[in-house]
Amino acid sequence: MILVFCELKDGKLRKPSAEALSEGRRLADASGQQLGALTVGASADGAADAAKYGADSILTCVAPSLASYSSDAFAAAIASAAKAKGATIVLGAATAMGKDALPRAAARLDAGYAGDVTGLSMEGGKLQAQRPVYAGKAFATTGFTSAVQVATTRPNVFAATEKTGPGAMESVEAPAGDFKAIVKEILAKGGGKVDLTEANVIVAGGRGLKSGENFKILEELADALGGVVGASRAAVDAGWGLSHGIQVGQTGKVVSPTLYIAAGISGAIQHLAGMSSSKYIVAINKDPDAPIFKIADYGIVGDLFEVVPELTKAAKAMGIGAHH
Template identity: 80%
Template sequence: MILVFCELKDGQLRKPSAEALSEGRRLADAAGKPLGALFAGASCAGSAEAAKYGADVILTAEAPTLASYSSDAYATVLADAVKAKGATVLLAAATAVGKDVIPRAAARLGAGYASDVTALSMVDGKLQAVRPVYAGKAFATTSFASAVQVATTRPNVFPAAEKAGAGATEALAAPAGDFKSVVKEILAKASGKVDLSEANVIVSGGRGMKDGANFKILEDLADAIGGVVGASRAAVDAGWGLPHSMQVGQTGKVVSPTLYIACGISGAIQHIAGMSGSKYIVAINKDSEAPIFKLADYGIVGDLFEVVPELTKAAKALGIGSN
């Protein structure tokens, strides 16, 4: 069996999980194996949606002890499910929870782990992964030495393709409690917008923004085209009051949106490393020699303080909505 650990949010399958399931389905077909979707929580209502993305069987570990996320409790659920089902491949999306629990489960299973992969294939019955290293400056083809093979899929890379599966359900035992660590509280950020790592459209500002307050024009553009705002390391480190969670680059977030608009960003190698996986790149910079233009599908040499508001206006005039 190929097993995919899935996450629910407000009773709905998270998009990165749907992507991982779709990729799992493709691999299961290639390997001639069934696809299992695994859920854990106090309630797994909504898990039936996994059948839409090809799950032959939906496994649920449902218990009050799993109401709050716990690394070791969830690792137990995952590792026990892999053993019980004799699964040879364990996948999950490379989300905050996925990146936390999957390596722990892999270690318990004595399994090799490839994180944040951008391509997967079955070669002679074994999983092979391609993953960005050096924040995307290179790609490593990774194979596994272990019987069980574990990987997390980078959000926004694999298409979420609907393909009906049988979706038979099966309940799993949940660990009783007394966990080593547990999440006590979730502090939501004010905006409520999606994270940069999952965003479809990103509008980013660099040193050319001159001040944190000027990011307002990027917010306006992002709102008009359904995007979120990021920043370069130069901008985050400039003392403009921008949180480091906004930082895109090798020492910040590595992103892969459909559209990345770089405003006043020259294109330092460590920034490019974090965003070169974007499908379309737009650069707006007054310096026509800025390295970012080498990467850009569309370049605008000009004053971003004039161009960005014009873009917002043009987008609004065309009625371009959210993604």
């Protein structure tokens, strides 16, 4: 069996999990295996969604103690379900939760682990993973020597393809044990906008914005395009009141939206490490030699304070944001 750890949020399957499931379905078809979806939490609300992405079976691990995420308990739940089902491949999305839980589950399964993969295939019955290395400068193909193989898929890289599966529901036992740390409460930070790593459109600003207040023009463009705002590290570190949560790059978030607009960002290698797998990259910079233009699909040489408001006007006139 190929087992995919699926995250539920507000009674719904999260999009990065739907992507991991779809990829699991493709691999299961290629290797003649069953596809299992696993949900872990205080309830299984939304677990049935996994059938929309081709799950043969949906395993639900439900216990009041699993209401909030905790590394130990979730890793134990994933490992014990994988063992119980004899899964040889365990996948999940490379979200904050997936990147925390799956390596731990891999250790418990004595399995190899490939994190944040951008491509998966089956070679001679074994899994092969493509992963960006050297801050995205090169791609490595990783094979496995272990019997069980664990990988996390980078959000927004794999398509979430609807394909109805039988989705037979089955409950699995919650892990018992004396876990070292339990999360008691998670305080949500305001905003309510989509997470940067899940966003389809990101409008990012750098030092070229000159102040935190000027990010307002990026907010306006992001709103018009149905997207969210990101920033370079130089902008976040400048003391402009920007949250570290919106930093894109090697030491920030790794994102792959359909559209990434970089305004006033030079394109340092550490920034590129976080966004070079975006589908369409648009760069706005007044310096025609800025390195960001080397990876941009569309480059606009100009003053961002003139270009960005024009783009907002055009996006509004076309009603683009309304379609998202």
